[in-house]
Every structure is written in C-alpha cells, then in structure tokens.
Amino acid sequence: METLSFEFPAGQPARGRALVGCVGSGDLEVLLEPGQAGTLTIQVQTSVNGSQQRWQHLFARMFDGQTPPAMLIDIHDFGATPGVVRLRLEQGFEEIGHE
Numbered sequence: 001m002e003t004l005s006f007e008f009p010a011g012q013p014a015r016g017r018a019l020v021g022c023v024g025s026g027d028l029e030v031l032l033e034p035g036q037a038g039t040l041t042i043q044v045q046t047s048v049n050g051s052q053q054r055w056q057h058l059f060a061r062m063f064d065g066q067t068p069p070a071m072l073i074d075i076h077d078f079g080a081t082p083g084v085v086r087l088r089l090e091q092g093f094e095e096i097g098h099e
Contacts, residue, residue, distance in 0.1 A: 010040035014069035018095035028080040035070040046077040
C-alpha cells in the first residue's frame with residue numbers, strides 16, 4: 001500500500017459532500033468534501049506501488065485549464081484504471097453540483 005498526496009489551485013469551497021464507488025468491488029472509492037478556499041487537496045491510498053507519476057498526470061489533465069472547487073478528496077484505490085478513476089471523479093463532481 002502507498003499513500004500519495006497532491007495539491008492543485010482551486011476556487012471557492014465545494015457546497016456538498018459525495019461518496020462514489022466502492023473499494024471492495026476491485027474498483028475504487030472516492031470521498032469528496034469541502035476544503036479550504038484556493039486549494040484542492042487529494043490523498044490517494046493505492047495498492048499499486050510506484051504509481052505517483054500516473055496519478056499526477058491524470059489529475060493534471062483533469063484540472064488543466066479549469067478551476068475546480070476547493071475540496072478534500074480521498075481516493076481508496078484497488079488498482080483501478082485511469083479511465084475508471086476519471087469516471088468516479090466526474091461522478092463525484094456531478095453529485096456535488098460542479099461539472
């Protein structure tokens with residue numbers, strides 16, 4: 001198991017909380033909650049060691065050219081593919097009202 005931390009510029013805090021996915025399904029679980037204005041903080045707990053660069057690139061592509069809401073995002077990964085990660089994050093953003 002490896003724990004990774006990332007920070008990105010953000011706008012105002014998100015207005016809601018969301019839980020999407022289920023780590024027990026061999027997938028991943030994403031928890032989103034409001035954070036401090038100006039900062040998006042992501043913590044990834046993954047079963048895939050040595051994957052920091054893959055996660056960094058995925059987040060950089062997702063947030064390039066946009067300002068996400070300030071959030072604390074916890075991801076519990078069980079080897080999900082980048083496509084599934086993006087899908088779960090987009091589901092979480094939709095649930096809190098930020099698309």
